[in-house]
Amino acid sequence: MATITLRNLVKSYGKTDVIHGINLEVADGEFVVFVGPSGCGKSTTLRMIAGLEEVSGGEILIGDRVVNELDPKTRNIAMVFQNYAIYPHLTVRQNIAFGLYTSTLSKEQKAAKVSEAGAMLGLEPLLDRRPSDLSGGQRQRVAIGRAMVRDPAAFLFDEPLSNLDAQLRAQMRIEIKALHQRLGTTIAYVTHDQVEAMTMADRIVVMRDGHILQSGAPMEIYDNPVDVFTARFIGTPSMNVLPVVEEGGVMRPADPGTVLAGIRPHDLLVGEAGAGASLSLAGRVTAVEPLGPETLVHFEVAGKPVIATAPARQAPAIGAEVVAHAQPGRVHLFDVATQKSLPRR
Amino acid sequence: MNPTASPTTSRSLAMKRIRPGRIVIWTILFIGGLLMVTPLLFMFSTSFKTAAQVYDLRLIPAAPTLDNYIRVLSDGRFLRWFLNSSFIAITVTLSNVFFDSLVGYTLAKFRFRGRYLIFIAILSTLMIPTEMLVIPWYLMSANLGWLDSYWGIMFPGMMTAFGTFLMKQFFETIPDDFLEAARIDGLNEFTIWWRVAMPLVTPALSALAIFTFLGNWTAFFWPLIVTTSQELYTLPIGLSSFAVEQAIQWEMIMTGAALATLPTLLVFLLLQRYIVRGVMLAGLKG
The missing domain is CATH 3.40.50.300 (P-loop containing nucleotide triphosphate hydrolases)
Structure with a gap:
């Protein structure tokens, strides 16, 4: 060795x-x-x-x-x-x-x-x-x-x-x-x-x-x-990355944004927001992928594709309007210019 | 016929069988085959005839005899020529298999300056007809004292551009991973070529060996020019000397030719699948 x-x-x-x-x-x-x-x-x-x-x-x-x-x-x-x-x-x-x-x-x-x-x-x-x-x-x-x-x-x-x-x-x-x-x-x-x-x-x-x-x-x-x-590159499906602006501790999608928010599909849950979601994304469902234990839900936010997760038997229909939420601590932030990581929020 | 085939399928199969085009093709092939085989059959037939029966054109001799074979085989010269041909054809074949594949492998698997130029130079010799090369070969043999020697007969064919080209093309199809795995396993470059690359190109090697052997077994022009003494004659030269020695003895010539053809037929019968594959590989017309 x-x-x-x-x-x-x-x-x-x-x-x-x-x-x-x-x-x-x-x-x-x-x-x-x-x-x-x-x-x-x-x-x-x-x-x-x-x-x-x-x-x-x-x-x-x-x-x-x-x-x-x-x-x-x-x-x-x-x-x-x-x-x-x-x-x-x-x-x-x-x-x-x-x-x-x-x-x-x-x-x-x-x-x-x-x-x-x-x-x-x-x-x-x-x-x-x-x-x-x-x-x-x-x-x-x-x-x-x-x-x-x-x-x-x-x-x-x-x-x-x-x-x-x-x-x-x-x-x-x-x-x-x-x-x-x-x-x-x-x-x-x-x-x-x-x-x-x-x-x-x-x-x-x-x-x-x-x-x-x-x-x-x-x-x-x-x-x-x-x-x-x-x-x-690491993680399947790939992390969702989209520009956002931050106002009062809550982020919302915006283009151009002040920062890039990265949320793994497993951290972006379709359904009711729990207490204090740090990011909520809404859009129309374009595809669903039932995986057995959970379902991947594809939807678009301001023209950008996003993948979220829904419980196995509560998958929304294609074309339905959905809202997905990320809890605090699950959103990665990246600098818009350098694409380098920033402290997570 | 498949009993479950529908009437339409059966009819189309029947139509396919009796299509006029196919009849024409088969007829042409049959006539072509007959034209090819007839001289061979007459050669064997004449070898079993006496001198008086030679012009009796029956294919099966009226009184077949083995006398010609006994006479030819008891004449020491025939055996000598047979051995000469065998020695020359086998040596040249081994040399080609070794050197053509070695050069082909080097050109296919090593990157070095001038590689492409060397390949083009080798390939360009294919464009020169043998008749043009015979004079320089002869002068070279005369200057170096190679006239009327085995080496003189063999040297022009010890390595060929065609063989190098064939082997290079084939070695290029071997994935580099095979060779790199052997390098990591500690083999030197010569052993990699011999132990790893060569066994992977057996079909091409077989084709090259067969073509080279047959080419040298039947070679006539250059051995005729370079040899003068009967002891160095190859079979084709020896047999032609039969024809002009005394009165033309067709039954003896045909007996010698039949014996000379046997190794060729044997090679073809035993290795015909390699020959067919070789023709396909080399893109020859056969």
Whole structure:
């Protein structure tokens, strides 16, 4: 196991910088998830840690060692790819054993390690099959198995669940999380799916345009986003953000407003206002999404779409006029010009 | 026929079967096939005939004999030529499979300055007909003392632009993730090519091997020019020498040709699915 440290890390293609001097410390055994939209630089960062991309500036340390100039194989890391990268001409057993290709272990020790990884990942009955006979989830497990047998200092995952269907993705999230708890190895994981980030990470690193916007525990980022982008990126459905003016401790929508108010759909409740709602929004319902335990209600306020929550069996009809309220302390405020977070009210 | 098919479906199927266009197409294909197969059948037929029966055009000889085969096979020269052809075709094929795929892989998977230029330069040699290359090849062989040697016969074909192009196109379809995963697993670049990339392009390798083998097995023009001694003749050159040695002995020529064709037929019968796929891959007309 090892720490991973990024110091003023820069990546440029020609004259274009795509990573702008980022700094990060990943603790020993920590599960860090890099999250952000496509093109934000999260995969490039991971590939630089792996040694698959050259570093244009700054330093990468794995443990105490600067690895900028080291080949991928000498960094003692293992990587799991989005497309699994398991070899179709080899069996599951041979694929897993491929991780030990350069190992100095004896044949028996290698076979034991392969069997151990197979057992841990539930692949034992499949060891002699070819990848073409496996489901997407099983293939991803084989890829994880190949990474595991090497006992690496850190695992790197590059969007490993993107090719799986929703149900399998949910299952694999739990399996990877459980695997991390069992092995305790440092993990750097890249995804564009904020649900994966929220459910798996010890710490989330939100990236945009080659910068780290925020780094923190999932609930810390969810509760205290540093800016509008992070606030809207983390959490499903996205946070409602609209301009408001504040008068006597109560906010009301206005365009232009003096401040941007951000309210998560789960904090914006359709129905009667309780004592002292700090923000009330009224509009005509455009869509309802029954989710079982609750219903999401879509309506428009001054032409801007807003999502609120209603109790499961009290969903309003489409076209109905509704009022939704946010309680004090549930409204995030952001500066109109900088979009940075302000103290919450 | 499906018993549940509606009368309309049955009728349309019947119509499809007897459509005049299809009859014309099948007839043309049949005649074409017959034209292709007839010389082959006559070659085999003549090889079982005596000299007196050669001009008897019956396909099945009146008195078939194996004498020609015994004479050809007991003549040490034929075996020598057969071995020469085998050695040359196999060596050139192995060389092509190795070097064409190595260069193709490098051009497909590595980014370096001049890569595109090198590829264009290799590709442009495809535009030059062999007849134009024969003189420089001959002068080069003469200057370097390669005339009348195995190396002299083989060197022009040890690596081909076509093979490089075919392999490059195929290697480009391999996702980089496969190679990067192997890099992280600690393999060096040569081992990645050999252990990871090569098994992923088996169809293209098979096609390349088949085309190269057949091309070299039947090669005539360059081996004829570069060789002078009978010991170095390949089968096609040796067989042509049969024809002019004494009076033309058609039954002997056909016997030699039939024996020479056997490996080709065998390769085709065993590997025909790769040949068909190879033709499709290479965009050739076949």
